[in-house]
Amino acid sequence: MSPGSALKQGFRMAMRARPAVWVLLLVNLGLAALAGLPIYRGILRFTGYSLMSQKLASGLTYDWLTDFLVNSPSSLDRYASLIALVGMLSIPVNALLAGGVLGRFRNPDLPFSLAGFFRDVGRYAWRLIRLMILGLICYWIVFLVFNRGLMRLIADHTYDWQDDRAVFVLRLGAGLLCLTGLAFVNLVMDYARVKLVMEDISSAAEAFLVSLGFSLGRLRKAVTVYALPTLAGLALLGLYGLVVPQSLINASAADGAWAQYREPLVVALLFLVQQLVMFGRFWFRVATWASEWSYYVGSR
Numbered sequence: 262m263s264p265g266s267a268l269k270q271g272f273r274m275a276m277r278a279r280p281a282v283w284v285l286l287l288v289n290l291g292l293a294a295l296a297g298l299p300i301y302r303g304i305l306r307f308t309g310y311s312l313m314s315q316k317l318a319s320g321l322t323y324d325w326l327t328d329f330l331v332n333s334p335s336s337l338d339r340y341a342s343l344i345a346l347v348g349m350l351s352i353p354v355n356a357l358l359a360g361g362v363l364g365r366f367r368n369p370d371l372p373f374s375l376a377g378f379f380r381d382v383g384r385y386a387w388r389l390i391r392l393m394i395l396g397l398i399c400y401w402i403v404f405l406v407f408n409r410g411l412m413r414l415i416a417d418h419t420y421d422w423q424d425d426r427a428v429f430v431l432r433l434g435a436g437l438l439c440l441t442g443l444a445f446v447n448l449v450m451d452y453a454r455v456k457l458v459m460e461d462i463s464s465a466a467e468a469f470l471v472s473l474g475f476s477l478g479r480l481r482k483a484v485t486v487y488a489l490p491t492l493a494g495l496a497l498l499g500l501y502g503l504v505v506p507q508s509l510i511n512a513s514a515a516d517g518a519w520a521q522y523r524e525p526l527v528v529a530l531l532f533l534v535q536q537l538v539m540f541g542r543f544w545f546r547v548a549t550w551a552s553e554w555s556y557y558v559g560s561r
Contacts, residue, residue: 262559264485271490271552274366278547280373281362285543286536288358289351296347300340356393360385362547363458366554381458388457391465396450403446407439448487449473455554479560486556487549494545501538505531 275282364381365373412435419428453465453472462468476483 262556264482264489264556267486267556267559268489268552270555271486271550272548274369274551274555275544275548277369278362278365278373278551279544281365281378282540282544282547284361284375284378285355285358285547286540288354289539289543290536292347292351292354296344299343303340352397353390353393356389357382357386359454359550360389360458363454363550363554366551367459385458388463388465388468389454392450392453392457392469395465395469396446396453399446399449400443403442404439407435407442411435411438445476448483449476451487451550451553452476452483452557455550455557459554459557475557475560482556482560483553486552490545490549490552494542494549497538497541497545501534505534 361378361382364385365378371377412432415428415431415435419431422428449469449472451472452475453468456462456472456475457465457468
């Protein structure tokens, strides 16, 4: 199967799996709310219902942030720890949800049900967790080799160089190599998830090693199937930055009767648009899995 055919079939499968995308969005939105609620309550407790709280609705002021740091010196550290904890929690949660999404591709014509989705989540849970642990080890090795080892080697050898541009180019190359290695591990992990669910095998290590061989043997085509939907999802962020009127968001408060409605409406509209962007990104993630599923089936 050609990459183009796999992508076409994968996008059709992703269209039929839209309910699964909603599950991904809502679960991750719940995790974001879990991280954001204590921050919101802390800021509200610090500002109360003063004019400053209304001013913060239209943009962050550095004077207030300085005041907050002086009077609550440990708050930002606690919030950072909470965000990091929820971020770490999101990794196994999304690894488990992948089982429910990929399980849909085994019988794509059947009607979607939450019970069936979470039954597949439970069915593949432990295998996907083991695969996730293997992937995290590989991510750590790539990061250690390129971002630590290679960067330190460059720093040692360019310590006395006078040409900053040459040093910058070397550091940039090392960073790009690190990103390439991380992307390749992500590619292998995707095909390993596909193989694990499609063939219902019990060994996560076997799925990872077979996926590694599959990806290396068909590198150009496998990367094409992986990269196009992934880049489309990333492009949504750029489109969001171009389309959303930042001048309206950061404008000063309006006068008259419109003033009490403008800020809530702008915040609600911004939240809605952001969730549409997130839904699109999750949809392209599902489309990536579906395309890889189609390509793996057609290439066996």
